[in-house]
Amino acid sequence: MIDRFEQLDRREQLILAVGALVAVLIIGWRFVWTPLDNRAVALTDEVEELSRLVVDLKRAAGIRGAVSGSGPASAATSSLLAIVDQTARPLNLAATFESTRNDGPDAISIRFRGAPFDVLNRWLTELMIEHSLVVETVIGISGSGTPGLVDGQILLARS
Numbered sequence: 001m002i003d004r005f006e007q008l009d010r011r012e013q014l015i016l017a018v019g020a021l022v023a024v025l026i027i028g029w030r031f032v033w034t035p036l037d038n039r040a041v042a043l044t045d046e047v048e049e050l051s052r053l054v055v056d057l058k059r060a061a062g063i064r065g066a067v068s069g070s071g072p073a074s075a076a077t078s079s080l081l082a083i084v085d086q087t088a089r090p091l092n093l094a095a096t097f098e099s100t101r102n103d104g105p106d107a108i109s110i111r112f113r114g115a116p117f118d119v120l121n122r123w124l125t126e127l128m129i130e131h132s133l134v135v136e137t138v139i140g141i142s143g144s145g146t147p148g149l150v151d152g153q154i155l156l157a158r159s
Helices: 002-006 010-068 072-077 080-091 117-131
Strands: 097-102 107-116 133-143 149-158
Touching (some): 117 149
Antiparallel strands (some): 097 107
8 A cells, every 4th residue: 555655646645645634633523522522511511500509409408497497507506405305306206215415515315215216217317407417326226126116325416
């Protein structure tokens, strides 16, 4: 193939070289640059959409916290004992608490007996979402002998 190229006139060699260069540029543009550019535009659009969602979520959380008074801002100023009591009573969970004691300014230890596991789980999830409290330590949870009821002790803390 190189022999065939060398047998061509200088002008024909130049035309073939320029044509090959143009073909490489067109192929590179079509199959490399365009897909990368399209993906970059798509990612930029996705980032803008997610940013709008974050702003909307922050705005909604601020509204809900202002209306209900139970958002993260009020959780930081309320005592842990008050939060635990106010959230456990409507679920009839407070009756299963044997003891609650503060474990420093940002933690509370709760010992319970015969608590319904599904209600306890729902309550802990609510504390995490609504009041920014987390289960820092599970000291022990075991079945109480009655199906669905558990005994144990947990340490809740502000996150």
